[in-house]
Amino acid sequence: MTENYTHATPLDNITYKEFESNNFEISPQIDSTYDYIQPEEVSNDVAQSDASLTVAAAVVAMLEELGVGCAFGVAGGAMATLWGSLSNSLMQVLNFRHEGGAAFAAVEAHFATNRPTVVFTTAGPGITNALTGLFAARGEGAKVIFLSACTSAPQRGKWAIQETTAYTLPSEGIFTSGALFNYATTVECAAQLPQIFRRLALGLSQPGGFVAHLSIPTAVQTSLVEQELPRLDLQCDRSIPSLNTISKCVSKLTEGKFAIWVGFGARNAAKEILALAEKTGAAVMCSPRAKGIFPENHPQFIGVTGLGGHSSVMTYMQEHKPLYVLVLGTRLGEPTSFWSQAMIPRSGFIHVDIDSQVPGVAYPHVETLPIQADIEVFVQELLAQMPAIETTDSCFPNPEIETIAPGTDNLVRPEVLMSEIQKILVEGTDAVVMAESGNSFTWSTNLLRFDQTGRYRVSTGVGAMGHAVTGVVGAAIARQGLAVAIVGDGAMLMNNEISTAVKYQVPAIWIVLNDARYNMCFQGMKLLGLTGADALIPETDFVTIARGMGADGVRVTREADLTAALEKAIAGNGPFVIDVLIDPSRPAPSKGRNQGLAAQGVKATNTAKQVSFPLV
Template sequence: MIRSSPGLTPLIRPMTPEPTEVAALVDADAGSTTVAEALVQCLQQLGVRQAFGVVGAAIAPFCEALARSSIDYLHFRHEAGAAFAATEASLASDRPTAVFATTGPGLTNALTGMAAARAEGATVVLVSASTSPQQRGRRAAQETHGSAGPVPGLCTAGALFHYALTVEHASELHEVSLRLMCGVGRVDGFVAHLSLPVSVQGAAAPDALRVGLASWHPPMATDAAIDQCLRLLARSPFVIWVGYGARRARDLVCELVDRSGALVMCSPRGKGIFSERDPRFVGVTGMGGHAEVENVLREVAPQHVLVLGTRMGEGSSSWSVDLVPAGGFVHVDVDPDVFGAAYPCAPTMAVQAEIGAFLRALLAAWPADAEPAAPRLSRRGEWVMDPAHALVGAVRPRVLMAEVQRVVVDRSDALILAESGNSFAWANHCLQFEEPGRYRVSPSFGAMGQMATGVVGAALGRGGKAVALVGDGAMLMLSEVSSAVQYQVSAVWVILNDARYNMCHQGMRAAGWEPFGTAIPPTDFVTLARAVGADGVRVEREPELRAALETAMQTRGPFVVDVKVAVDEVAPLGRRNTTLFGAPDS
């Protein structure tokens, strides 16, 4: 079940189905309900509340059924933006969402967003149109189906989709409903693609379409695994490394810290699962992280690191060998493929389990006489700065982050999303969160435009304010300000405007190259926002920042804060510029 790896000790029990309940998804009467309508009813029963996409003639019957349903029908400007928005809406609401797209480029435009959904652990169902059987192979306009089209093979499960099918006949809705119901029960996300020929969308749905599903529990750690974890962790100092996969187990993580005295570090996506202002928190790892983490590990010299919900990839670790403890990792995850992948040579005890269930079992067995190991630290990172405002010159990114912390993080409950590039490096490094669910970043897949468009979906998904920290390059590449205006979404864009792809520029310089091809023409994003019906304010000096952010947070509807940032303050990307051209030996 797992990849062989030096030092890897598998202690895994596979998921075992337990038939405990039966659910009926759809009750359709033959002749009165079409396939499109029955599928929409199925999505409603699955918990879908929002569908994002761009309509086209070939998908019109399904879209018409959507528009008549209780699902919010959200027509965006671009399919990639719609898919990114659906991804962030799913993660913000902890519910499944849907994406709709027409044939040909409609489908292919959505693919990057669907890849982001898979990488981020979202639950998203893509419904696209395909060419009807009688028209296939005849050079139909935008011909698309399972074995032909611009990207063949999109209707089979694999690296992109957990489940995919071209629905060739109405009777296949039985299987579709079952597979979707099974999929949305996964704790690690689920991405599906249903391809609907035009001729099938309007066909009559099967009579009395009911799906009986035996529910299951997520994988559980064996008693032997818990016993071995206790032998490794309960009698010697260890450090906990929390990632995004542990976000639902925050209270259990805190209880384990209290019982054990362990220090805590987190991946960029794990910010806030354990309070970053707690004295036992030592910092963030990976891109935009803190070098102090490695200093603390050298000082404390833990025997083991308990890894909860991070896959320790480059974005989360930079593959730093200084993060590998002498005794190796105790790695807990629901996906067995992650064990030993990032650090193949590190001794690893692998436990396939849902993290909350694992922690409950571990705490129940924790020895009552175990003394919390509270290491004394001679130093602690002071990476959070609140520098005085300069009266002249462009805004320093670190100063911008200090004001975002004060106005947005500390004084509101808004969700903050950091776009790939220098934006997320500064946010990962400078912002501090005390609870999970407030911060979203994608340091591994890292699609530009994901947060510039995803902020609209995040605001819709949570039913409140969402703020995106984005670069001007990403904002020019893809944004959905117009869609936010159409649906009056409380989305805020804080744009780090430096007329440059600055992550690339600074990366080239760090690698010893003379930067080239990174400059872009200066853009007035406030004018662009107002042109499509939004509002905004331009910030050119640091003393203007606080008032601008306060205005943005008080304004209903979409708002742009266009910040002219200093171009030469180097973003804290850590080892990224060296690992890019060859990973260190790990």
């Protein structure tokens, strides 16, 4: 059933003439936590023509007006003019060691501040190196603008250095709007800039993510701008559900008990979700990315779902059997639900998301009331009409941390490490904590507890190794405060930006789970009963590497030394690596992932017990 709602016109369906004829109100105001430049503050450099203004300088000035504060990238000759304009702008320009790391850093800088960020690269491999990080930006719902250089028209097809044309790279998807970029174009002349400015502003004004690509030929970067760029009417427009929609939700949710399933898309509605839960007595669960949006120490919190999640969620669904589940801002994809049939409520889902294509996709056979709306606005409207509900369910199953047995002087158990991280970093600082893909993800998601939004970050869309290893630098730079990455040794070897953190003296801490193997793969193959695959890697001394780059660090081989190592890292106020030799035999809480693979046809022969959100 289609619900009534107001929404912004999709970007790809708007032409330049429609911009002019319909007088769209365009706003780069992403949310109320950041005050964007108001119309009267637009600088004369952008609003008026200037015979000496180059395309590169005009593009950079546009980005400043759109609220960009940080730019991350790797330079090259093809984008020398653009790099020069960036370097002399009001933006903080961070020069990274690899374009992939720069892109991941830009993603995390966006989420640390809610401001759009920029990634810049030169032509050819600069572009292709950045694509995985930009793919993650799209999947995570970040607001990132990618600036790249490409070959000038007279040199195309002539084997220019790092030629970037249709002769050498597929144009579809990289230089055009599609699955990777919400908006992409090649700037062939200065006359395009007014239209580009409007399209970027419109995209950034929409709730949710927006990833754009502006490819600027080397010769065009130095050409002069002769026409005025537009002044934009900066007003925020958020999708508001109709009164009929809210009334229908109230009617369904008052029929019987219901649960709330919180996703990352609800991160701006934490206060409202807490009020709704306490007003109605509803149980609350969350996706891995949504940890902390609803306090994990709250008696109504029943656990995290999906990868690294909690068995207490399944206990609730089986014993309390809610009539409905109100889904707020999550796609319910495999990392969040494993598409488990046990998560289906008796009467179906009420699924709210800013993206109209999300509700009903993960569970297409289940009755679903789809609602397209901004989550914060929706919950505010629902609270206004929702009566207080007296519930007989006063006690819900909550996630439990198993008692840890006394340790030894051998290797560090991951669960002991997580306990120390919880005490010293989560409870003792305001640091952003992010976990890398692999067992780092499952241990952190399952065992750490957060009571506020914005403190925990994982990637569940792309899940690229190296995301947190490099993203931690972007988060620390953007928030101007401590950021911590919990990573595996495989990811740390694949891609890191320790050298960048040293250059800018960034307070980033890497905690490396060093077990000399890709342990999620190693343990997963064993549990699936598959033998012969090699997941081992040589043991690496990451403290020696860190010191060789100018950072500090400490190696931990005993559980008794964890506290001192973590406290030293905090006191250092600069880049710091804690290299922890962990016990590789401890089974990570990833049962759901292994059973999910089995459900897709991978034969599982080992049924060893694992504690986690299971696929039932």
